[in-house]
Amino acid sequence: xxxxxxxxxxxxxxxxxxxxxxxxxxxxxxxxxxxxxxxxxxxxxxxxxxxxxx
Amino acid sequence: xxxxxxxxxxxxxxxxxxxxxxxxxxxxxxxxxxxxxxxxxxxxxxxxxxxxxxxxxxxxxxxxxxxxxxxxxxxxxxxxxxxxxxxxxxxxxxxxxxxxxxxxxxxxxxxxxxxxxxxxxxxxxxxxxxxxxxxxxxxxxxxxxxxxxxxxxxxxxxxxxxxxxxxxxxxxxxxxxxxxxxxxxxxxxxxxxxxxxxxxxxxxxxxxxxxxxxxxxxxxxxxxxxxxxxxxxxxxxxxxxxxxxxxxxxx
Numbered sequence: 001x002x003x004x005x006x007x008x009x010x011x012x013x014x015x016x017x018x019x020x021x022x023x024x025x026x027x028x029x030x031x032x033x034x035x036x037x038x039x040x041x042x043x044x045x046x047x048x049x050x051x052x053x054x
Numbered sequence: 055x056x057x058x059x060x061x062x063x064x065x066x067x068x069x070x071x072x073x074x075x076x077x078x079x080x081x082x083x084x085x086x087x088x089x090x091x092x093x094x095x096x097x098x099x100x101x102x103x104x105x106x107x108x109x110x111x112x113x114x115x116x117x118x119x120x121x122x123x124x125x126x127x128x129x130x131x132x133x134x135x136x137x138x139x140x141x142x143x144x145x146x147x148x149x150x151x152x153x154x155x156x157x158x159x160x161x162x163x164x165x166x167x168x169x170x171x172x173x174x175x176x177x178x179x180x181x182x183x184x185x186x187x188x189x190x191x192x193x194x195x196x197x198x199x200x201x202x203x204x205x206x207x208x209x210x211x212x213x214x215x216x217x218x219x220x221x222x223x224x225x226x227x228x229x230x231x232x233x234x235x236x237x238x239x240x241x242x243x244x245x246x247x248x249x250x251x252x253x254x255x256x257x258x259x260x261x262x263x264x265x266x267x268x269x270x271x272x273x274x275x276x277x278x279x280x281x282x283x284x285x286x287x288x289x290x291x292x293x294x295x296x297x298x299x300x301x302x303x304x305x
Contacts, residue, residue, distance in 0.1 A: 004096070008106035013171050017164040018095070021113040024160045025269065028153060032276035039283050043296060 063142045065282045066291040072275045079272040086265025093258030101255075110168040112259060115242065116266040117161035121189055122224055124154035124270060128196070129221040132214035141285065142278070144210030147217055148200050149277035153270055155193035162186060173237055181230035182238040189227055192220035206285060 007014040061067050094112035101108035128150040135143035165183065166176040177183065196213045203209030231238050242251050242259075251259070286292050 007109070008100055010105060010107040010171055013107055013167045014095075014109050017110045017113050017167045018091075020160060020163050020167075021117070024117075024156045028156060028269070028273040031152070032273065032280060035280045036276070036283075039280050040296070040299070043283065043287050043292065044300075047293070047296065 063140050065142060065286050065289075068142055069279055069282055069291075069295075072279050076272050076275045079268045079275070083265045083268035083272060086261045086268065088265075090258045090262030090265055093254075094262060098255045098258055099252075104172060107168065107171045108255075110164055111242065112262050114161060114164040114168055115259060116263040117157045117164060118186070119263060120266055120270050121154060121158035121161050121186070122227060123267075124150055124157060125189060125192070125217075125221065125224055128154060129217045129224075132217040135210060135214045136218070141207075142282070144207065144214070145278045145281040145285070146274070147196070147213055148206075148210055148281060149274050151193050151196040151200070151213070153273045153277065155190060155197065157266075157270065158186065158190040158193055162190065169237075178237055180237050181234040182227065182236050185223060185227040185230050188223050189220075192216070192223060195220075206281075 005011060005015075062071070090112060094109055098109070100106045128147055131143045131146040131150065134140055135147055162183075165186075169178070170176050196216055199216055200209045200213050203212065230236060231240055283292060283295075
């Protein structure tokens, strides 16, 4: 098991590469979700009266 | 075909379809990336020249491949937006930019982390690396340009033009290793049917690539949905959607 984590001496490079990959995945999951919440809140706050709808 | 295309381009239809199918893309990408990680980090044997450092390929190649194909998709959406003035295509251009930029950054960073142990340097101003960096600046340029405009339609038009002009960089990145002497190694999977890689190393790579592709698509769909909601905020279908959400107890 420790041999697996050692990655033949390249542990720092291999694990940080996969770490950055994880960070990119998380960023791409979280930012659109946060944006969605903000958009929905904004839409509910300034919901137009039924008269100004297109 | 054309009626289908027009239906899909209508924001409410697109929104519903994206809601229905994006969870499947998420599941697909989870499965493919899951197998790719286990296969790439655990099952595949170390490379005979590069040892375990070669495992960086499992994030580097999918990221680099998506940075390019994502750009081509963005430019194609830009062409549709400019020629036919389809609003949804404008949203797609603006939605691909941040996702593409993140994958380009990933390709550059993992490339540096691979370059250090193999070449002895994190960065060299070589054709492949430099043109990939230009690709990142193109994505960031589209993002910045979009933020600079108040009117989303004028912004999307400017972004579309930049995306189209920047597409000349894509073949430069792709062929740079053949056109110029490069420190960067040649392609690993280009020869279909006779790849320069063993099957136990190849399957996880293909799985990671398709998994990342599904994830990229999922992330773009979610962002397009946000943009569509914001742009269509005065339409009746968005009002109906908000009503449904309220009735269901969300927000």
